[in-house]
Amino acid sequence: MNVYFSKSLVLLMSSLTSLVALLACQAGEAPAQSTPLPSAQTSAQATAQAEAYIWKMPEGFPKPKIPADNPMTIAKVDLGRHLFYDKRLSLDQSQSCASCHLQSKAFSDGLRVPTGVTGVAHPRNSMALFNLAYNPTLTWNNHQLTQLETQMLLPLFGETPPEMAMTGLENELFKRLREQPLYQQKFKAAFPQDQDPFTLLRLTQALASFERSMISANSAYDRYVYAEDDSAISLSAKRGEALFFSETTECFHCHGGFNFTDSSSHTGNAFTERPFHNTGLYNLGGTGAYPADNTGLYELTHLPEDMGRFRAPSLRNIELTAPYMHDGSIATLEDVIEHYAAGGRTIRSGPYAGVGSTNPYKSGFVKGFKLTEQEKADLIAFLKSLTDHSFIQDPALSDPFAQSLK
Ligand code: HEC
Ligand code: HEC
CATH class of the missing domain: 1.10.760.10 (Cytochrome c-like domain)
Structure with a gap:
C-alpha cells in the first residue's frame, strides 16, 4: 500500500x-x-x-x-x-x-x-x-x-x-x-x-x-411522500419501505430522515451531534482494525472506539452511485444487503482477512437479519425509488462548456 x-x-x-x-x-x-x-x-x-x-x-x-x-x-x-x-x-x-x-x-x-x-x-x-x-x-x-x-x-x-x-x-x-x-x-x-x-x-x-x-428532492419516493401520489412507487417498494423502517433491518437508525442519513442539519433543527458508525466492513486479524489507509474517524481522533467509523451517506440516488462504501469495496446493492444481513462482512483470505461481524467497534444496529429473496428484492425496489431522474438531467447543473467554449 x-x-x-x-x-x-x-x-x-x-x-x-x-x-x-x-x-x-x-x-x-x-x-x-x-x-x-x-x-x-x-x-x-x-x-x-x-x-x-x-x-x-x-x-x-x-x-x-x-x-x-x-x-x-x-x-x-x-x-x-x-x-x-x-x-x-x-x-x-x-x-x-x-x-x-x-x-x-x-x-x-x-x-x-x-x-x-x-x-x-x-x-x-x-x-x-x-x-x-x-x-x-x-x-x-x-x-x-x-x-x-x-x-x-x-x-x-x-x-x-x-x-x-x-x-x-x-x-x-x-x-x-x-x-x-x-x-x-x-x-x-x-x-x-x-x-x-x-x-x-x-x-x-x-x-x-x-x-x-x-x-x-424529486424521486418517485418524494412524489409519494411530499405530493401524496400513492401510485408513484410500486407495491414492492412500499413493502421495502416498511422493511427499511423496521427493527428487523435497522436501516433507518443511520439512514433515516428526509435525506436518508442521520448526519443532517437544516433550518429549524438544532443538530450538533456528528454521527459516524462502524458497520463491520473489516476486522483485520480479529483486532477490529480497518486497512491502514482507511481507518475512518480514528484517522483524525486516534481514539480506539473511532476505528472504522464513517459517515452514513444519504441513500438518495443510491442506484446511480455504485460501487459502494468509503473504499468502493462493495459492487452492488444486492451485496450491500448481504453485508448487513450477515451483520458484517467476512473476508476469507488476503491482507484484509477477518470476520467483520465480530468487530468490537461495530455499531449495535448492525446485528444481522434474515430476509426472503422477495423481501431483499422489495428493499432494493425501495432504494431504487429514491432515484431522482430529473436531478441528473437538470440543465441548470449540467456542463456549461459542453457546446460552447471548449
Ligand atoms: C449503524 C448505522 C447503519 C445502519 C444500521 C445501516 N447503515 Fe448503511 N451505512 C452506514 C455507514 C456508516 C456507511 C458507510 C460505511 C463505510 O463506508 O464503511 C453505510 C453505507 C451504506 C451504503 C453505501 C452508501 C454509499 O454511498 O456507498 C448503502 C447502500 C447502505 N449503507 C444501505 C443500508 C441499508 C439498506 C441498511 C439496512 C439493511 C443500512 N444501510 C443500515 C451506516 C449504517
Ligand atoms: C480526483 C477526483 C476528485 C476531484 C477532481 C474532486 N473530487 Fe470531490 N471527492 C472526491 C473524493 C474521493 C471524495 C471523498 C473524499 C474523502 O472522503 O476524503 C470527494 C468528496 C467531495 C465532497 C464531500 C461530499 C460530502 O457529502 O461530504 C465535496 C463537497 C466535493 N468532493 C466537492 C468537490 C469539488 C468542489 C471539487 C473541485 C474543486 C472536487 N470535489 C474535485 C474525489 C474528487
Missing part, C-alpha cells in the same frame, strides 16, 4: 491551515455592503444579478442553512457552475471537479476510487454530490470539515493525496481565469462590490453556492 495513504488526514489538514487562515482573513477584510458601488449602471446591474436564489424543492422539504457571509445569488451559482466544470482548476488542466463528480451518476464517478492528475489514487470512493447544504460534516470520515467553502481546498490544493494538485499555484490559477473574458464578466457579476473579485475567497464562495444549488 502506498505510504501516501497512511499519512493522517490531520497532517493534510494542517498543510492546509495557512489556506484556511487566508480564507478567514480575506472574509474579514471583504468589503461589505458599505463599500460604494463604482457607478449607477453597475449598481442596477448588480441588483439584478445579486437577485436572491430561489430554491427548487417540494413543500415540506426543509430549507438548508446558508452561511451568513455567503448568501445564495443567481450570479454566484452561475459562476460556481462554470468553475465546477472548468479544467483550468487543475495542474495540467486535465481534470475539473466534474471529472470525479459526473451528473449522470448523481455526481459520483462509478469508480472504486479515483485517480488525481498526478496519477496517485485517492484511498476513498468519490462521493455523490447532492443536498450538500444539509451535511453537518463533509467527506467520509472527517468531523472537522463543516463548510463547503473549506472542503474544496482538499481537492484543489491537498497533497495527501494530490487531486487537482494546484498546491502553491494560486497565482497561476487566477492568471488562467483572469485571461478569460467569460470570467471577467462572471466574477464581476457575482461579486459586484469587489475591486478585484479574483480571490480564493470568492472562488470558494461561488463554487459552494453552486454546490448548495444541487438539490435532489
Whole structure:
C-alpha cells in the first residue's frame, strides 16, 4: 500500500491551515455592503444579478442553512457552475471537479476510487454530490470539515493525496481565469462590490453556492411522500419501505430522515451531534482494525472506539452511485444487503482477512437479519425509488462548456 495513504488526514489538514487562515482573513477584510458601488449602471446591474436564489424543492422539504457571509445569488451559482466544470482548476488542466463528480451518476464517478492528475489514487470512493447544504460534516470520515467553502481546498490544493494538485499555484490559477473574458464578466457579476473579485475567497464562495444549488428532492419516493401520489412507487417498494423502517433491518437508525442519513442539519433543527458508525466492513486479524489507509474517524481522533467509523451517506440516488462504501469495496446493492444481513462482512483470505461481524467497534444496529429473496428484492425496489431522474438531467447543473467554449 502506498505510504501516501497512511499519512493522517490531520497532517493534510494542517498543510492546509495557512489556506484556511487566508480564507478567514480575506472574509474579514471583504468589503461589505458599505463599500460604494463604482457607478449607477453597475449598481442596477448588480441588483439584478445579486437577485436572491430561489430554491427548487417540494413543500415540506426543509430549507438548508446558508452561511451568513455567503448568501445564495443567481450570479454566484452561475459562476460556481462554470468553475465546477472548468479544467483550468487543475495542474495540467486535465481534470475539473466534474471529472470525479459526473451528473449522470448523481455526481459520483462509478469508480472504486479515483485517480488525481498526478496519477496517485485517492484511498476513498468519490462521493455523490447532492443536498450538500444539509451535511453537518463533509467527506467520509472527517468531523472537522463543516463548510463547503473549506472542503474544496482538499481537492484543489491537498497533497495527501494530490487531486487537482494546484498546491502553491494560486497565482497561476487566477492568471488562467483572469485571461478569460467569460470570467471577467462572471466574477464581476457575482461579486459586484469587489475591486478585484479574483480571490480564493470568492472562488470558494461561488463554487459552494453552486454546490448548495444541487438539490435532489424529486424521486418517485418524494412524489409519494411530499405530493401524496400513492401510485408513484410500486407495491414492492412500499413493502421495502416498511422493511427499511423496521427493527428487523435497522436501516433507518443511520439512514433515516428526509435525506436518508442521520448526519443532517437544516433550518429549524438544532443538530450538533456528528454521527459516524462502524458497520463491520473489516476486522483485520480479529483486532477490529480497518486497512491502514482507511481507518475512518480514528484517522483524525486516534481514539480506539473511532476505528472504522464513517459517515452514513444519504441513500438518495443510491442506484446511480455504485460501487459502494468509503473504499468502493462493495459492487452492488444486492451485496450491500448481504453485508448487513450477515451483520458484517467476512473476508476469507488476503491482507484484509477477518470476520467483520465480530468487530468490537461495530455499531449495535448492525446485528444481522434474515430476509426472503422477495423481501431483499422489495428493499432494493425501495432504494431504487429514491432515484431522482430529473436531478441528473437538470440543465441548470449540467456542463456549461459542453457546446460552447471548449
Ligand atoms: C480526483 C477526483 C476528485 C476531484 C477532481 C474532486 N473530487 Fe470531490 N471527492 C472526491 C473524493 C474521493 C471524495 C471523498 C473524499 C474523502 O472522503 O476524503 C470527494 C468528496 C467531495 C465532497 C464531500 C461530499 C460530502 O457529502 O461530504 C465535496 C463537497 C466535493 N468532493 C466537492 C468537490 C469539488 C468542489 C471539487 C473541485 C474543486 C472536487 N470535489 C474535485 C474525489 C474528487
Ligand atoms: C449503524 C448505522 C447503519 C445502519 C444500521 C445501516 N447503515 Fe448503511 N451505512 C452506514 C455507514 C456508516 C456507511 C458507510 C460505511 C463505510 O463506508 O464503511 C453505510 C453505507 C451504506 C451504503 C453505501 C452508501 C454509499 O454511498 O456507498 C448503502 C447502500 C447502505 N449503507 C444501505 C443500508 C441499508 C439498506 C441498511 C439496512 C439493511 C443500512 N444501510 C443500515 C451506516 C449504517
